[in-house]
Amino acid sequence: MPTSDRPLPERSLDPQDWEAFRALSHRAVDDMVDWLRQRDDEPAWREVPDEVAEALSEPLAPGGETEEAIYADFLETVLPYSLGNTHPRFFGWVHGSGTPIGALSGFLAATMNANLGGRAQAPVLVERQVLDWARELFGFPSGSGGILLSGTSMATVVGLAVARHRATGGRDRVEGVQDMPRLVGYTSSEAHNSIAKAFELLGLGSDALREIPVDAEGGLDPEQLERAVREDRAAGHHPFAVVATVGSVNTGGFDDLETLRRVADRHDLWLHVDGAFGAAAQLSPRFAPILRGIDEVDSLAFDFHKWLQVPYDAGCVLIRDGELHRATFESRRDYLTSQESGAASGEPWFCDFGPELSRGFRALKVWFTLRHYGTERLGQMVERSCDQATRLGARVEAEAELELMAPVTLNVVCFRYRAPTASPEELDRLNREILIELHEQGLAVPSPTRVGGRFALRVCICNHRTGPEDIDALAEATLAIGQEVSGLVAV
Numbered sequence: 001m002p003t004s005d006r007p008l009p010e011r012s013l014d015p016q017d018w019e020a021f022r023a024l025s026h027r028a029v030d031d032m033v034d035w036l037r038q039r040d041d042e043p044a045w046r047e048v049p050d051e052v053a054e055a056l057s058e059p060l061a062p063g064g065e066t067e068e069a070i071y072a073d074f075l076e077t078v079l080p081y082s083l084g085n086t087h088p089r090f091f092g093w094v095h096g097s098g099t100p101i102g103a104l105s106g107f108l109a110a111t112m113n114a115n116l117g118g119r120a121q122a123p124v125l126v127e128r129q130v131l132d133w134a135r136e137l138f139g140f141p142s143g144s145g146g147i148l149l150s151g152t153s154m155a156t157v158v159g160l161a162v163a164r165h166r167a168t169g170g171r172d173r174v175e176g177v178q179d180m181p182r183l184v185g186y187t188s189s190e191a192h193n194s195i196a197k198a199f200e201l202l203g204l205g206s207d208a209l210r211e212i213p214v215d216a217e218g219g220l221d222p223e224q225l226e227r228a229v230r231e232d233r234a235a236g237h238h239p240f241a242v243v244a245t246v247g248s249v250n251t252g253g254f255d256d257l258e259t260l261r262r263v264a265d266r267h268d269l270w271l272h273v274d275g276a277f278g279a280a281a282q283l284s285p286r287f288a289p290i291l292r293g294i295d296e297v298d299s300l301a302f303d304f305h306k307w308l309q310v311p312y313d314a315g316c317v318l319i320r321d322g323e324l325h326r327a328t329f330e331s332r333r334d335y336l337t338s339q340e341s342g343a344a345s346g347e348p349w350f351c352d353f354g355p356e357l358s359r360g361f362r363a364l365k366v367w368f369t370l371r372h373y374g375t376e377r378l379g380q381m382v383e384r385s386c387d388q389a390t391r392l393g394a395r396v397e398a399e400a401e402l403e404l405m406a407p408v409t410l411n412v413v414c415f416r417y418r419a420p421t422a423s424p425e426e427l428d429r430l431n432r433e434i435l436i437e438l439h440e441q442g443l444a445v446p447s448p449t450r451v452g453g454r455f456a457l458r459v460c461i462c463n464h465r466t467g468p469e470d471i472d473a474l475a476e477a478t479l480a481i482g483q484e485v486s487g488l489v490a491v
């Protein structure tokens, strides 16, 4: 009997009135399409009012509420108060802005409610296909391992877990690492904090991650790396991994992967790459040469949800040695044995390639996004983002009252307003004030950082909606607010 024809009590949690639910769903789609089309008419950010925060802390009603009532609340209390990363003038942190096709595929995935731990189902094949595309894009061999994860933070945990497994000859899973020579790893002083977190989570401790200074080009200094490895060996430690960064969070800097590969080989180190957003440069013929050597690394962590615009969340790790990847995580009990055919077949299962058993269908939004735009258009979008960064860099350099804090690399610009008579501390205060005004007036959302110890306005353009007019508007607003605030803040 079709679900819709069953007597009411058997309908479980499905709607009592399917047609009313259909009407609400259509309305929601219309509302969200309009919302996306009209993002530019809205402020880039607005503060959550107190009454909304209060409404969002009310206790759960045990009796349940109608879909219409909850949807009305969503429109009033949730939708207007996003961080703003779908807005063309959102430039903060490293946030992707999503796409309509990504949103639609999120609905389809949620409706299917697939669990991609494994087993025989098309959604698993979709994830495998997405991973094959990623392998091809980055030059990883067939047979290399891979899995989609929530983001680069988790992808780095998985990549380094495989490195730890290799370094301990597979003993880590049973014995832990406490009775072995200390495993130590290396990364640049510009690396993201997710790498230290991975060391913490893997029981290695963040002290075991040595921060190597950058060289004149801003990449991890290979000579200092080799010296640190030798010192650690001499001290009885076990150097096991180096984590390179392509696209550093603060300034967009790149490590030289070819050189680091040679150093890693000389010292038997695993080479993991954090390519959270910078790996997307691979799609651009103009910028791909920066990533030379990416096809030779041991593991690569990157995000689809940043510069590749897949809606949150969608990260990925690729592991050159697929067998080692599996050996690091494989674990089955009776209730998870697979069969030769039927729903319990379909090996290999993704639960053997990461820490999670139940896994959502995030592959579908990646599949829709890559198929719809194609690598060429996504590559052009990456180049357009970099063009906007170059435009902002040039404008900053042309304005006496603005100052670049670091060379513009790819899509990241760090700059500040300057007032000739102000002390460094006063300039920090002034620029912090400008940042907050830009946010609170809803004009634009750069994020705060420090470059060379000084406060900077950081613009990271991972936003396919950003055009030259948005860049110009940011520069104008910074100048106008800077002039206004420098008269108010004591500089």
Ligand SMILES: Cc1ncc(COP(=O)(O)O)c(C=O)c1O
Residues within 6 Å of the ligand: 093, 094, 150, 151, 152, 153, 154, 192, 194, 245, 247, 248, 249, 274, 275, 276, 277, 303, 315
């Ligand atoms: C260079 C870099 N690495 C790692 C991460 C962490 O990625 P995720 O937020 O996807 O976990 C980020 C996030 O911005 C990043 O910029």
